[in-house]
Amino acid sequence: MNCIEMRNVTLEVDGQRYLDGADLTVKAGESIVIAGLPGCGKSFVTRLILGLPGMDDDQVTVAGDIIVAGDNVPELSSRDLQALRRRVGSVMREGGLIENMDIRTNVMLPLTYHYQNILGPAEIQARCDAVLEDLQLSHLGKVGIRPVAINREERMYSSLARALVCEPFLLLLDELCAGFSPGSARRLCRYAFSYEPSFSTPLSEPQAPALTRIATTVDLGRYLDVAARFVLMWDGRLESIGDRAAVLASTDVRVRQLLDIDPEPAGDVPELAALHG
Amino acid sequence: MGAFLTPFQALGQQVINSALDAWQLLQFSLGSLVALARFFSRNGFRASLKVTRQQVYFTGLEALPFLSLLSLLLGSTVLVQSLPQLRGVGAGDLIGKILVISIVRELGPIITAMVVITRSGTAMAAEMATNRITGQVEALEAMGVDVFHYLIAPRVVGAMVSMFCMIVYFDVVALVGGFLVASLKLTMPISVYLAQISDSLQPLDLYISLSKGILFGLVISLFSCYHGLRARRAPFEVPMVARSGVIQAMFFVFVSSAVISAGFYWI
Numbered sequence: 060m061n062c063i064e065m066r067n068v069t070l071e072v073d074g075q076r077y078l079d080g081a082d083l084t085v086k087a088g089e090s091i092v093i094a095g096l097p098g099c100g101k102s103f104v105t106r107l108i109l110g111l112p113g114m115d116d117d118q119v120t121v122a123g124d125i126i127v128a129g130d131n132v133p134e135l136s137s138r139d140l141q142a143l144r145r146r147v148g149s150v151m152r153e154g155g156l157i158e159n160m161d162i163r164t165n166v167m168l169p170l171t172y173h174y175q176n177i178l179g180p181a182e183i184q185a186r187c188d189a190v191l192e193d194l195q196l197s198h199l200g201k202v203g204i205r206p207v208a209i210n211r212e213e214r215m216y217s218s219l220a221r222a223l224v225c226e227p228f229l230l231l232l233d234e235l236c237a238g239f240s241p242g243s244a245r246r247l248c249r250y251a252f253s254y255e256p257s258f259s260t261p262l263s264e265p266q267a268p269a270l271t272r273i274a275t276t277v278d279l280g281r282y283l284d285v286a287a288r289f290v291l292m293w294d295g296r297l298e299s300i301g302d303r304a305a306v307l308a309s310t311d312v313r314v315r316q317l318l319d320i321d322p323e324p325a326g327d328v329p330e331l332a333a334l335h336g
Numbered sequence: 337m338g339a340f341l342t343p344f345q346a347l348g349q350q351v352i353n354s355a356l357d358a359w360q361l362l363q364f365s366l367g368s369l370v371a372l373a374r375f376f377s378r379n380g381f382r383a384s385l386k387v388t389r390q391q392v393y394f395t396g397l398e399a400l401p402f403l404s405l406l407s408l409l410l411g412s413t414v415l416v417q418s419l420p421q422l423r424g425v426g427a428g429d430l431i432g433k434i435l436v437i438s439i440v441r442e443l444g445p446i447i448t449a450m451v452v453i454t455r456s457g458t459a460m461a462a463e464m465a466t467n468r469i470t471g472q473v474e475a476l477e478a479m480g481v482d483v484f485h486y487l488i489a490p491r492v493v494g495a496m497v498s499m500f501c502m503i504v505y506f507d508v509v510a511l512v513g514g515f516l517v518a519s520l521k522l523t524m525p526i527s528v529y530l531a532q533i534s535d536s537l538q539p540l541d542l543y544i545s546l547s548k549g550i551l552f553g554l555v556i557s558l559f560s561c562y563h564g565l566r567a568r569r570a571p572f573e574v575p576m577v578a579r580s581g582v583i584q585a586m587f588f589v590f591v592s593s594a595v596i597s598a599g600f601y602w603i
Binding site for chain 1: 479
């Protein structure tokens, strides 16, 4: 079963074409990485999936089908789009944390907004504690710790916690670890691609497929150990490279270029818990 | 010929831009009003209500000390200036009428609106602009949060409730507190003063005053949020959109105040 199917998608924002007949199929439960040069429009793929192609007053033209969980996103009403986004977790480039809320309130926000009638305050608090503890972020769960008081790595972990607390069927990661040291980046990638929270009162159906993950990056090397499939974005098109072995064996100059940005080989990385003492 | 046309072209472009801007503002306002109509019935109402409470606190409660000072000064000044003049021409009984018309109908709503625009309107516009520029608005949208319902409607409700309460507070403090301050200079029994005020104060005066308050609260918050959210990607836009929101809100407040007063006068 396909989670996402993009067919012949073209996207122009303010007269600049970012996607030009792009095709992409992602099966439910699959983890893929979309790699491309900076500014090539990778982020627009995740934004299109969410139905957020541009800012309000951008001149945006979208053509083609973007089918997410059976719904063609460009044809959805704003209310249906909100219902879809509610079931999708996303980590934006800078984390997208709400600055006038503490980290705890940030993580609980999607639950308090969408599910307060279903879960109740106690269950929401319990979920927040569980996710923060699993991501080794319990120290940020205290009341009053604002995003401005934490470092960028903790912001991304907090954003990841917020994205996962609602049990999404799809997780979108936009430049998750850009600017991080190789060790920090690999640790964050490992969490993002392997951690899936489970709760005593699940929101999703018992037979729901595993979480589908899509990440965008300029640096293929950081995801080699965690993603199942790699896609190259070039000249507005999405070209499948294959799995880890295919990436490493590729002689395509474009792929080598995206690998060479971080030439350090994947190695043993200390766990986050060890770093927090 | 081209040089001759340039000023007209610029003027035409300005008219087109203004019309487009007005159209976008209208669309934004309609979206906000729809969110307002569904404010209590929608999922996420409790989260939005929390934002509303915060807005009432920032807009209304925190402004009370400043508003108290302004209302005391205004009430006492109007009394001190007008009562001797009226008595001089044997029209001292008109003081109640003068105060009700000047303070309750006109100055109360306008001065309260100015306080809200300068304190909260600028803050709202700057906050919205920062939220937009730093990607917080997008993050909310990506979570499926209705921005109109969660960001705009609570601020509109908060500003309307605050304006309503602040105008009542302003009128009471200006009329009663102003008299107490003015009594240092004037000799007039408070019972006579209060009787004149209550005789002069008609339900219509309260309707005018409070309907202005609700309208101004709606417009100040809508204009501030609209201009704030128009910021795109750079921090230097924050003061620019805040300024636009303030100017437009002030313009609307003065014009609509005059129109409402004239309308009621002709009725």
